[in-house]
Amino acid sequence: MKVADKHYRTIWLSKDGRSVDLIDQRWLPHELRVETVGTVEGVATAIRDMWVRGAPLIGVTAAYGVAIRMAEDPSDKALDDVWETLHETRPTAINLRWALDAMRDLLRKLPEAERAAAAYARAAEIADEDVELNRSIGxxxxxxxxxxxxxxxxxxxxxxxxxxxxxxxxxxxxxxxxxxxxxxxxxxxxxxxxxxxxxxxxxxxxxxxxxxxxxxxxxxxxxxxxxxxxxxxxxxxxxxxxxxxxxxxxxxxxxxxxxxxxxxxxxxxxxxxxxxxxxxxxxxxxxxxxxxxxxxxxxxxxxxxxxxxxxxxxxxxxxxxxxxxxxxxxxxxxxxxxxxxxxxxxxxxxxxxxxxxxxxxxxxxxxxx
Ligand SMILES: CSC[C@@H](O)[C@@H](O)C(=O)COP(=O)(O)O
Missing domain, CATH: 3.40.50.10470 (Translation initiation factor eif-2b; domain 2)
Incomplete structure (x- = not known):
């Protein structure tokens, strides 16, 4: 939606092509702050401490967290570990598990060399799909x-x-x-x-x-x-x-x-x-x-x-x-x-x-x- 005539989403891929930029909601309505998060620990903190919140956004943020990890280490072990780390951040919203499962199911089937690119593409797709789902709900x-x-x-x-x-x-x-x-x-x-x-x-x-x-x-x-x-x-x-x-x-x-x-x-x-x-x-x-x-x-x-x-x-x-x-x-x-x-x-x-x-x-x- 627009903030002072500029269109924002709540999360998007950073210019570096690896990290994510997200609106840090802890400061609203007083300040619009955008943070760049480039590690799994950073993503886990952003979800747990509610820089981002809301079931669908938690899911999308986690999907990008998986992508960030795959760019560092695309092994099966890293995939399972990032699933665990992010899954325990917030226990109630099911979109978190849904997004993590969607990422893991897709990535497991791929050779390691292809996982990072596929993970970023799928995370972006989940984000775009969320926008379309909400339009239809509307x-x-x-x-x-x-x-x-x-x-x-x-x-x-x-x-x-x-x-x-x-x-x-x-x-x-x-x-x-x-x-x-x-x-x-x-x-x-x-x-x-x-x-x-x-x-x-x-x-x-x-x-x-x-x-x-x-x-x-x-x-x-x-x-x-x-x-x-x-x-x-x-x-x-x-x-x-x-x-x-x-x-x-x-x-x-x-x-x-x-x-x-x-x-x-x-x-x-x-x-x-x-x-x-x-x-x-x-x-x-x-x-x-x-x-x-x-x-x-x-x-x-x-x-x-x-x-x-x-x-x-x-x-x-x-x-x-x-x-x-x-x-x-x-x-x-x-x-x-x-x-x-x-x-x-x-x-x-x-x-x-x-x-x-x-x-x-x-x-x-x-x-x-
Ligand atoms: C479309 S968001 C639906 C819910 O996630 C929302 O109503 C809600 O309860 C959010 O709780 P929060 O604790 O702020 O993540």
């Missing part, structure tokens, strides 16, 4: 927004609530949950987005709000606890969120707090949609609550918050007593029964084994095996 999601808009008075906006950041910063471009919103804007449908701040790391306040402002989307930042109230008062027409892993039965794992939004949506008859590219479906698991590993992050993310002070310096401050321990489960699971529909690149599926298998008959069988 086209299918637009249809839902159109239907809601048709029931509104002329000029009245469709009010959409979103949680965390499933925007272009979480992907290579466009985003998943935000793609239908951008498509609606392009078509001239008035929209307004309620942006959950998304404690503890504030991806909503820092990233989604920055994206919305940058693209001129009318939006309002709200605290995470406001969603239920807004829905009770008819102020939300639909919820769209992203996901880090969706099971073959349609359970949806996403940023902590998503489940509570889905409960409030159900109680208030507000449609609750999840936007996802197919690499986010884990066909090997069915019960999300029991089977999806939930990342537990440092309690410091809860006790300390980042912000910009009056002098313009970006810094961290403590908001709780030094002696108080903090727990920090980073994701939760929304059971399929609370999900109105899954917006995928192939269309909208009901959140169920049947719904997903109908849209992805090829993947449902092959990947579950």
């Amino acid at each position: 086209r299918h999601g637009l249809e839902i927004i159109r239907q809601i808009a048709a029931r509104k008075k002329p000029g009245e906006p469709v009010n959409i609530l979103t949680h965390c950041n499933a925007g272009w910063l979480a992907t290579v471009d466009y985003g998943t949950a935000t793609s239908p919103i951008y498509h609606a804007m392009e078509e001239g449908i008035p929209v307004h987005v309620y942006v959950d701040e998304t404690r503890p790391r504030n991806q909503g306040a820092q990233l989604t709000a920055w994206e919305m402002a940058g693209h001129g989307v009318p939006h309002t930042l709200v605290v995470d606890n406001a969603g239920g109230h807004l829905m009770q008062h008819g102020m939300v027409d639909m919820v769209i969120v992203g996901t880090d892993r969706t099971t073959a039965d349609g359970d949806v794992c996403n940023k902590i707090g998503t489940y509570l939004k889905a409960l409030a949506a159900k109680d208030n008859d507000v449609p609750f949609y999840v936007a996802l590219p197919s690499p986010t479906i884990d066909w090997t698991v069915r019960d999300g609550v029991k089977e999806i590993p939930i990342e537990e992050r440092s309690g410091d993310e809860v006790s300390l918050v980042w912000g910009k002070d009056e002098a313009g310096a970006v810094r961290q401050v403590r908001i709780s007593p030094e002696a108080t321990p903090a727990g920090n489960p980073a994701f939760d699971v929304t059971p399929a029964r609370l999900v109105t529909g899954l917006i995928t690149e192939r269309g909208i599926a009901t959140a169920s084994a049947d719904g997903l298998a109908k849209l992805f008959p090829d993947r449902a069988k092959a990947d579950a095996a």
